[in-house]
Amino acid sequence: MIYVNATYNFDRQFILTFGMTSQCAFFSFIQIITRVAPIRFVQFILKRLPPYLAAKMLVSAIRRHAWTFVGSGRFKTYTVIPIILEIAANPLCSAHPTNEPACFWHVAVFQRLFQVLISPRSTVVETECESAGCDCCRFVVNWPGRRGITALIV
Numbered sequence: 315m316i317y318v319n320a321t322y323n324f325d326r327q328f329i330l331t332f333g334m335t336s337q338c339a340f341f342s343f344i345q346i347i348t349r350v351a352p353i354r355f356v357q358f359i360l361k362r363l364p365p366y367l368a369a370k371m372l373v374s375a376i377r378r379h380a381w382t383f384v385g386s387g388r389f390k391t392y393t394v395i396p397i398i399l400e401i402a403a404n405p406l407c408s409a410h411p412t413n414e415p416a417c418f419w420h421v422a423v424f425q426r427l428f429q430v431l432i433s434p435r436s437t438v439v440e441t442e443c444e445s446a447g448c449d450c451c452r453f454v455v456n457w458p459g460r461r462g463i464t465a466l467i468v
Contacts, residue, residue, distance in 0.1 A: 327432060328356070330466055339358065343465055356375075356431070357431055358432070360431050360432065361431075363421065365432050365457060365459065366395065368431065368432050368456070369393070369397055369428070369432050369455070369457075370393050372427065372428070372431050372432060373391050373393055373397060376391070376399070376424075376427070377389060377391050382405070383420070383423070384398075384401055384405075385405045386403060386405055387401050387403040387404045387405055388401070388402040388403055388431035389401055389402075389404055390402070390450075391398070395456075396454050396455055396456040397455040398451040398452060398453070398455070399424060399452070400450045400451065400452050401417075401420065401444075401451040401452070401453075402444075402446050402449065402450040402451075403444075404417070404445075404450070404451045404462070406419070406420075407443060407444035407445040407451060408444075410445050411445055411446075411447075412443075412445045412446055413446055414443070414446055414467040415441070415442065415445070415446055416443055416445045416446070417440050417443055417445075417451050417453075419454060420442050420451065421438050421439075421453065424438045424453055424455060425437065425438035425455075428455055428457065432457060433457035433458070433459070435457055435458050436455065436456070436457040437455075437456055437457070438453050438454070438455050438456075439453070439454045439456075440452065440453050440454075441453075441454055
């Protein structure tokens with residue numbers, strides 16, 4: 315299970331896995347996508363919605379742009395609470411078999427997007443990973459203060 319709550323632990327693991335240059339590129343990428351003008355407008359709208367509705371809108375946008383980070387894989391979402399994101403045939407997992415979940419990049423990107431656009435206390439946990447022999451990479455997104463369970467949307 316990957317749980318990126320403490321930035322230090324993620325930074326340390328990222329440097330060990332990918333090196334300092336990749337870490338700088340990753341954080342630059344996150345800063346860029348959360349600061350461009352259209353995203354600022356979206357942030358303005360999402361911050362005024364109840365978190366669950368804002369999260370559904372964000373998941374919809376992530377699904378529309380999944381080809382940018384899934385490549386030849388398949389992306390599926392479940393907007394129950396907690397929100398579940400799945401990547402099947404993840405191209406990042408095929409070359410790096412491990413005994414535990416290893417999608418640090420996806421966890422960090424999803425968590426940062428939810429922290430900036432939904433709730434600063436959002437967390438993302440990778441519960442299953444193809445690199446560890448599972449059928450797909452599964453990410454569970456949660457934030458404090460959420461209520462109820464709603465219908466499944468795939």
